[in-house]
Structure formats: C-alpha cells, structure tokens
Amino acid sequence: MGAPFDLSDNNVVVIIGTGAGGGVLANELAQKGVSVVALEAGGRYLPEDYTQDEWASFGQLAWTDARTTSGDWRVAKDFSGLPAWIVKAVGGTTVHWAGASLRLQEHEFKAKTTYGNVAGANLLDWPITLAEMEPYYDLAEKKLGVTRTNGIPGLPPCNNYKVFEAGAKKIGYTKVHTGRMAINSQEYDNRNSCQQSGFCFQGCKWGAKWSSAYTDVPRGEATGNMEVRENCHVAKIEHDKAGKVTAVVYFDKDGKSQRQKARVVCVAGNSFESPRLLLNSSSSLFPDGLANSSGMVGKNYMRHMTGSVYAVFDKPVKMWRGTTMAGIITDESRHDPARGFVGGYEMETLSLGLPFMAAFLDPGAWGREFTTALDGYENMAGMWLVGEDMPQETNRVTLNTDVKDKWGLPVANVNFSDHPNDLAMRKHAYKQGQAVYDAVGATRTFPTPPYPSTHNLGTNRMSENPRDGVVNKWGKTHDIDNLYISDGSQFTTGGSENPTLTIVSLAIRQAEHLAAELSKGNL
C-alpha cells in the first residue's frame, strides 16, 4: 500500500523530523520500498519562499517554541529562551546550515583512547570506526555534491575568504582552501550553481546548497512509499506491555491529537527535542523516560567549542558578498596536547549581515566601543571557530515542568557550562584567529562569544556498553528493539567538524540496517 497511510497502519516506520537525519533516512527507506510516515513539526518552505532578510527569515524558519536555559554559558544570559539557532520546517536545519561537509577524523571516533582521562569529562569511544563509516561518507558526499570530492571543484574565493587565506598563509598555515561544501560550484543533481548571493543561512534561493527540503524529501515522496505530515508536533511515543513501541501521539496542524501506529519509530528531532520526547514519554514501565535505563537520555549535551573572530581593516572587505561560509583552515584540527588542550578545532570563514552582526557581535554591549565596531562593518572580515568540546553529564537536557508549550508539554531546559578544556581551546582559537587577521593589517579584532548553538549533539549518545549511552552502533536504543535515534543526538563525541555530513552518513547507514532488519522480519 502506498502513501498516504492510515493512522491504524502498523506496518509503517514513523520518523520524527525531516532534517539531515530524518529527511535522509525517510527517503533512503522509501527508495528501498519501506513504508514511511514522517512527522514534521514545522511547515514546508521551498527556495521560492525563502527570504534574504535575516530577521524576517528567522521569523519564518527558526525554532522559537519555548525552551529554557541554565548553566554558566553566556547564551543563557544573552539569549535565555533561545539556546539553539535551528529550524522548524520540512528539511529541518538543512535549510539553515552553512554547508560545510567534513568527515570526522579517525582519532575523533576514539576520543577516550586518544585523549585519555580528562577530569570532569565523560569521554567515550564511538562504537564505530572511521573505516566502517567511510563507505557511507562516500555515499553522503555524492548525495550532497560536496566540493573537493568526486572531482567537484571548490567554490571560488570570495572577499572574506581572500582576507582569511592571505592571513593564514602569512602566519604559516598550509591547509587552507575554500572548503568542502555542499554548495554547488557547478550544476549538480538538478540543482543550480552558487550565485554568491550570501544569505546561505536563510535558505538558499538558488537551491545551490543541499537541503533535504528540496532533495531527499520530495524524492522520497515521489516513490509513493513516504508521506510527510507537516505542522505535526509529536507529544509522546507509546509502547506495549512487552516494552516495544507501538504508536506515536501527535498534535496535527489543527491542534488535534492523533495516534499513528508504527512498526518502528525513529526519532530525529535534534538534540533538544529528541531527548525531550523520550523523557515526555515516560510510563509505568519506563518511569525515567523511554530508552533511559542508563540514565543517559539528555546527558552529555555537546555544542562544539565555538566562537568567532571578526576584524576591521582600513579598507573595504564587503564580506556579505558571496557564500556565507566557504573557507577553512584545518591546521589546528589535530590532537596536540602541547597546545594545552585535547582535541582540535577548525577555522571557517563566516559572515553575518548588519542586522545579525548587531545582535551577535557582542550581545548586550552598547556605547561607542560597540558602535564603532559596527561603523567598520564594510571593512570587516569574519571567521567561525568550531572545535571539539568535552561531553559532561551535567551538560544536559531535562524537562522543565514549570514551563509548558502550547500543547501543555514540559519544555526542554538546556543546562550547559564550558569544560576547562573548552575554555583553553577557545582561548587558543581566539588568539590564532586574531593572528590571522593581524597578519594582513587588521586595525581591530573582536573575539566574539558563541551564538545560540546550531551544532547540538550527544544527548542520546551511541555506546558499545548499554550503561554508557542510549543507542548502539546502528542508532537502535539499547532498551527498545524497535526504537531508533537518527539525528546528531547519537554522537558519542563531537569531533572538530561540522556534524551534518556525519548525520547524513549515519542516516544512510541506518536505512540500510533497518531495511535489512525489516526484510529479515527482525522488527
């Protein structure tokens, strides 16, 4: 039977979320003939709907449902209700992402072994290796059309990149280029090439940047095996007496409660909503929430060591012209404890328009120290710093029962404090970023604090031993055979790379596993 599927159809795989994890998984399963119902909390927006206006686009796409924050991170003060800058729409955060598509490195899959015991950190090796992931990275790079893979040329250097590259070379960095980007440098897979418009974060109006919203999702739907239900907010996953999940309860676009039966449930709602859903699904059989016998659901939240460096020069840069992010220095993305921290970080070009620069350069700042920085906007260059942060059990997503969403469900509270290793790495990264710009004549540099997180990882982490995490190497929960996690919350550790390519690769791999298990009758 093809889509649409009946609510009582208990043969469907229900996938919650349609981003890099859920959207890809849904399509991959649909291509293999598996019946899929994908529930998406947001609406559907396509390139013709995107707007090249930062705040208007934020209003259109961002997940702004209530969340609360705690911990000593500055986001909790400056953006207390907005711990993350992620998307609520078909395609999830692949509508917003910058497109950087990097593989995790071999040693990053073995963080515990490589870094040893780091006090206060809850490090663990992934239950999979780079070698096991490589075939899936290959598939993901082909799917996304990543530049500098498969013979696809790199993107052309824009102004912001040229400043970045010149500075990098002057201070002796050697691994600098315009990145491995899921942004077409030439037409690929029926998508346009990049027209250097900027506004990559607001949804690519050319479709030059890969997003599941206009690739995997419609392709899955075209098979007739996949149905996407938009504006459907999942409230709870139900199970039977034997502890197998049986259905998903959600509020549909009219606010009406619905129950979709399911053979398998895959949760891909990002690292806040996925653990929140498991916790909100507690029952007498699972009083601490689903798949939480380890107590790890919601714990070990990682957001990458981030920060930015902006610099003003005595001449124009016009960094807003061109790809938002298309430049990388990978020299610091190595494990070298001599720098005073474990793990490494990437340096990546980044530009913001004037409205967002005003909001994010130094949140809360005012007066001339701040405004003279913005006066230099036309002469400004910028980079983002993204490095491996330490998993800590105390950095976690919990239910805030004092604050309810519009359906009366407790919202997620996100508690985060930097680990000393994160602070040491950020300090080093600021110094190096400033050195890059100083080397080409910056008159002033700004070590800019982390924005609300776009990389949200680890809250249902993968572990060999069921005591240490929530899911196994396939993303299957240790506790419940037919419940899977399919988003970045699976990450055992964060590595120093932007996570999307790994999320997509894991989704392709999970689809292969699920299809095989289903055909064997194991699920």
Place this chain on the structure above:
Amino acid sequence: MSKKKSYLSMNRRELLTHSLALGASFAIGAGFVASPNAAWAVEAKFLKAPTLAKLIQLARDIYPHDKVSDEFYVLAVKGYDAEDKVKTIEAGIADLDKRAGGDYLKLGWEEQRVAVLRQMEDTAFFQSIRGGLVTGLYNQKAVWPVFGYEGESYSKGGYINRGFNDINWL
C-alpha cells in the same frame, strides 16, 4: 502650534516660534519633537513631548553612530509612543532624569549621559530599550547604506557578477 498647520510642514522659523524648549538636539513643542532645523518632526501622541525627546537621545546614546541621522533613532523608538507603553516609558524616563540630576537632556556631553546610563544598565527599562534597538535601529533597511551594507542580492542575480571577489588591496 497653529491650528491648521501641521508640525510636519513647519519651517524653521515657525518651529522655533512654537517650541516650548529648544536644546542643542531637539525642538520640543506641545505634542511634538522636531530637529532644530526642521529636518524632521515627530508627534507625541501619548507620551509627553519631552519624554519622547529624551527617549530619542537615549537611543542615540546607547547606540551612537555619528553618521546615522536622528530620523532613524526616531523611527526606532516611535513605537513606544503607544497607550499601553506610556506608563513604563514615563516611569523609566523619570528615573533617567532623576539619575541625571533633574533633566537628562541638560547633560551636554555624551560622556556625562553615558555615566548615568552605566548606573542603570541592569534595569529592566534600560535593557528593554537597548534590546528593542538591536532590531529597531539596525533592521531598518534605509540605514544599511550608511554602513555600506547592501543586503539582498537575489533579485539582482547574486553577487557573482557584482563584486563578490573584488577585493584589491591584499
């Protein structure tokens, strides 16, 4: 103000005639605030005119950009001249005046005014005004050219043929 003539159409002479107070920055009349050269004027419908003038000055002192003209600050705070906001704003400005020794606008140097603001930067009033300005001021499309920012480019085919790589000083 003359009965039929709008404050918006007053010339400088008329403006000065109708102003109750004239500081360096503002001409303040019954129900209006204007620039002394009559370049702009804004009606104070609910707020007292001096309150609105102080609010405009406050906005500039929080985010001072010498190349940005008053109109943008006026637009950024104009929304506070509303029935449901009067109480909060009048109270906040009264507190500002008190901290300024009576009249915020009588502090002639920005440095003096900023010293007052530093004392109250943690108040809800200050934070609310400051937070509102982040979008109220910088999200005005008309102010972007002052900063050199060009904004959207999709309608023009992107920057691919319009200088995305035109830097020439490296």
